[in-house]
Amino acid sequence: MSSPHASTPGDSKRGEVIVDQVSCDFSGTRVLHETDLTVQAGEFFTLLGPSGSGKTTLLRIIAGLIDFTSGSIAIDGADVTKLPTQKRDIGFVFQNYALFPHLTVSQNIAFGLKLRKVRGPQLAKRVDEILELTELGALKDRHPAQLSGGQQQRVALGRALAQRPRVLLLDEPLGALDRRLRQDLGSEIRRIQQESETTAIYVTHDQEEAYILSDRMGVMEAGFIRQVGAPREVYSAPNSGFVANFLGETNTFPAEALGHAAAGTTVRVGEFTLTAAALPQMKAGSVCTLSARPEQIRLSTDLAGVPSGFEPVAHVTVTEARFFGQSIRVRLADARGSYLVDLDSSEPIPEPGSPAVMSIRSHSAVILPTSN
Numbered sequence: 001m002s003s004p005h006a007s008t009p010g011d012s013k014r015g016e017v018i019v020d021q022v023s024c025d026f027s028g029t030r031v032l033h034e035t036d037l038t039v040q041a042g043e044f045f046t047l048l049g050p051s052g053s054g055k056t057t058l059l060r061i062i063a064g065l066i067d068f069t070s071g072s073i074a075i076d077g078a079d080v081t082k083l084p085t086q087k088r089d090i091g092f093v094f095q096n097y098a099l100f101p102h103l104t105v106s107q108n109i110a111f112g113l114k115l116r117k118v119r120g121p122q123l124a125k126r127v128d129e130i131l132e133l134t135e136l137g138a139l140k141d142r143h144p145a146q147l148s149g150g151q152q153q154r155v156a157l158g159r160a161l162a163q164r165p166r167v168l169l170l171d172e173p174l175g176a177l178d179r180r181l182r183q184d185l186g187s188e189i190r191r192i193q194q195e196s197e198t199t200a201i202y203v204t205h206d207q208e209e210a211y212i213l214s215d216r217m218g219v220m221e222a223g224f225i226r227q228v229g230a231p232r233e234v235y236s237a238p239n240s241g242f243v244a245n246f247l248g249e250t251n252t253f254p255a256e257a258l259g260h261a262a263a264g265t266t267v268r269v270g271e272f273t274l275t276a277a278a279l280p281q282m283k284a285g286s287v288c289t290l291s292a293r294p295e296q297i298r299l300s301t302d303l304a305g306v307p308s309g310f311e312p313v314a315h316v317t318v319t320e321a322r323f324f325g326q327s328i329r330v331r332l333a334d335a336r337g338s339y340l341v342d343l344d345s346s347e348p349i350p351e352p353g354s355p356a357v358m359s360i361r362s363h364s365a366v367i368l369p370t371s372n
């Protein structure tokens with residue numbers, strides 16, 4: 001598909017980024033470890049992780065703003081490791097908009113184009129295209145001080161896209177905005193990225209933002225990319241305790257792997273035996289952890305009430321139940337620890353102090369190595 005905003009009409013394959021074995025040390029401390037990553041052309045890829053995990057460092061390395069220790073960066077098959085930032089054909093958007101205060105919206109958008117000697121009707125045409133793409137036409141003669149934070153960020157986005165970069169790098173661009181505006185502008189960024197057919201690499205520590213925006217995401221911890229996949233894939237099949245916990249609430253149970261069947265891997269949790277998602281590399285007899293999201297679990301008053309397709313995992317006591325509109329959030333406990341279950345709001349609200357049986361949909365729980 002091509003659009004008036006496309007990077008190069010008819011060529012939607014621009015912007016593949018390959019990070020190959022990149023390591024980075026700051027003052028003798030390794031902050032990025034032999035990192036490999038391929039971001040496909042036209043993809044919206046998010047680097048998600050807690051503060052200090054190395055997201056910004058990796059983004060700045062792709063941008064050419066940091067001298068790193070080893071490894072290489074390629075864009076569209078060409079090694080750019082030694083190429084200065086301005087020759088990499090990338091656009092940036094940061095948390096602080098960094099607009100020129102004395103220039104209007106149009107002039108801010110035109111700035112980089114003028115530096116590249118774009119002039120006359122060609123310049124006016126491109127600025128108009130960007131004003132249309134970012135829906136800033138009505139504000140084109142205003143100065144940044146006369147704009148809201150969200151509008152300023154759209155100008156920054158437009159300015160970054162004006163030169164048709166191969167790759168757009170965004171570092172927490174919604175960080176300074178309130179929650180409502182974050183959602184609205186997040187959708188706008190996604191629309192603009194798709195219409196302009198630009199590869200986007202986006203840094204955030206907010207998992208909701210990552211889910212909404214990304215085609216795929218990489219979850220980072222302590223200088224490693226721990227898992228890469230589509231948001232739903234990473235949420236429902238985390239490969240470690242860290243990823244499971246970072247991407248939302250989860251319940252964990254100490255377990256022992258018993259064996260493998262076509263349908264999944266059988267595990268023992270206390271007195272119960274149940275089938276989790278297949279993990280063929282887990283040896284029978286290994287100690288492991290079973291992880292299930294709050295919405296994968298049902299509650300019944302006794303074993304006879306476990307719904308079909310579900311398997312019991314624990315006898316527990318309800319400690320708290322709260323109505324949340326769309327769901328009922330129930331906290332439970334047994335001698336091993338506490339749990340969280342989200343029930344459909346049409347179900348009865350359990351009484352604190354009452355006994356319950358937790359059951360998990362067969363084959364849906366994930367087995368994690370216990371070292372995580």
Ligand SMILES: Nc1ncnc2c1ncn2[C@@H]1O[C@H](COP(=O)(O)OP(=O)(O)OP(=O)(O)O)[C@@H](O)[C@H]1O
Nearest residue numbers: 026027031049050051052053054055056057058205
């Ligand atoms: N210029 C620098 N000199 C020394 N250490 C640095 C430098 N820049 C970053 N670091 C360290 O490198 C690690 C990774 O930092 P980075 O900014 O990439 O993390 P991040 O995941 O983007 O975090 P945040 O979400 O807080 O921005 C941190 O431990 C940080 O303190």
